[in-house]
């Protein structure tokens with residue numbers, strides 16, 4: 658995946674099945690297939706099959722799920738499992754998104770279990786890491802990110818690490834309109850790349866590292882040009898199909 662930029666859209670809790678159908682039909686009109694980039698949508702789980710069916714033969718658009726449970730099946734009311742997500746058309750899954758960590762209290766160990774489970778069931782984990790503003794201000798950003806990464810991949814072997822995607826999403830940049838400066842983003846992407854190499858060898862160079870946090874039409878190009886940034890994970894600015902298509906053409 659690393660040889661081409663990745664554009665991943667996290668719809669969060671927006672666009673139920675009816676809206677998702679209309680969104681996708683519009684997006685497909687705005688965005689012709691491109692073989693030099695990878696585009697993926699992460700709709701709410703309830704809209705996955707609608708997006709899959711509306712996508713029809715546009716299989717250049719990949720599908721992901723925003724979360725899975727850390728176990729394969731069982732008495733977990735309200736949860737979705739990795740095999741169910743795969744059955745509904747997902748081929749990727751967000752793991753450890755900042756809202757999962759900070760709103761729902763997800764731990765690094767849970768993120769590790771989900772990463773391992775996803776890899777077993779044919780879903781590429783997109784392991785999200787990032788520090789809070791307080792952690793950055795205390796000079797703790799690198800330590801936090803290295804720990805999220807180290808624990809997050811500690812249940813999978815080097816070959817599986819080479820097949821995952823990492824997203825660096827500083828918590829203070831998500832949905833706030835503030836983005837990391839190119840220098841800060843590039844420095845943290847370098848830390849992530851070095852840590853991956855130390856933990857899983859040079860094969861991990863195949864794992865792309867995305868940047869996320871208040872990416873929009875105006876700043877997408879600048880952020881994509883930052884050294885070490887292999888793609889973008891976009892929340893709010895992906896909710897409008899025309900704007901998202903423009904970002905995907907960056």
Ligand code: PEP
Nearest residue numbers: 831832869870871892893
């Ligand atoms: C996200 O949800 O992963 C995200 C980066 O959101 P936003 O683009 O709205 O900051």
